[in-house]
Amino acid sequence: MRKILCLFLFICVFFVGCQSQGSTENWGSFTAEKTYSYDQKYYAIQNTKETDGISFINVVIYNNKDEPVYSFAPARSSDFWGICWEKDTYNIWIQSADIGVVCYVCNNEIWSKNDEAARPDYIISKYD
Numbered sequence: 001m002r003k004i005l006c007l008f009l010f011i012c013v014f015f016v017g018c019q020s021q022g023s024t025e026n027w028g029s030f031t032a033e034k035t036y037s038y039d040q041k042y043y044a045i046q047n048t049k050e051t052d053g054i055s056f057i058n059v060v061i062y063n064n065k066d067e068p069v070y071s072f073a074p075a076r077s078s079d080f081w082g083i084c085w086e087k088d089t090y091n092i093w094i095q096s097a098d099i100g101v102v103c104y105v106c107n108n109e110i111w112s113k114n115d116e117a118a119r120p121d122y123i124i125s126k127y128d
Contacts, residue, residue: 028124030082030095037085040064044085044092048077059083059092059104061111069109075099081126093123101125 036043042061049058056073057080063069074080075096083094090106103117119125 026126027082028095028126028128029084029122030093030126031084032080032082035083035085037090038087042069042090044083046080046083049073057094059094059111061092061109070111072104072111072113074102074104074113084123086120087122091117093119095125095127100127 032046034043034045041064043064045060045062047058047060048055050056051073055077057075057077058071058073060071061069074094075098079097079099081095081097083092085092090111092104092106092111093101094104095101101119101123103114103119104111105114105117
């Protein structure tokens with residue numbers, strides 16, 4: 001009876017772990033879903049892109065006319081934990097297990113990595 005109970009508990013823990021893997025509830029402010037800038041001028045969609053046999057996340061920024069304006073590949077897909085917009089700029093923050101939380105600053109519809117940017121207090125990482 002004890003072995004059956006242990007096996008049952010192991011199976012329950014395993015399934016709970018598998019279900020939470022695909023969930024974004026523990027990603028803090030970040031999401032893997034389509035997400036809009038503060039004023040709905042832009043939105044971002046994430047997909048994967050293969051480069052030299054490695055899968056990377058590709059973030060594509062669209063304007064409100066559904067036209068792509070820029071894209072960038074910030075991290076390997078296996079390490080990636082989503083993006084979020086700042087609430088008063090077009091800056092995008094990404095979080096990744098290998099590089100942490102990083103800002104991509106918008107300048108004339110070009111998003112460039114800025115390692116010196118200070119993360120606003122309202123942007124919560126899954127690691128906080």
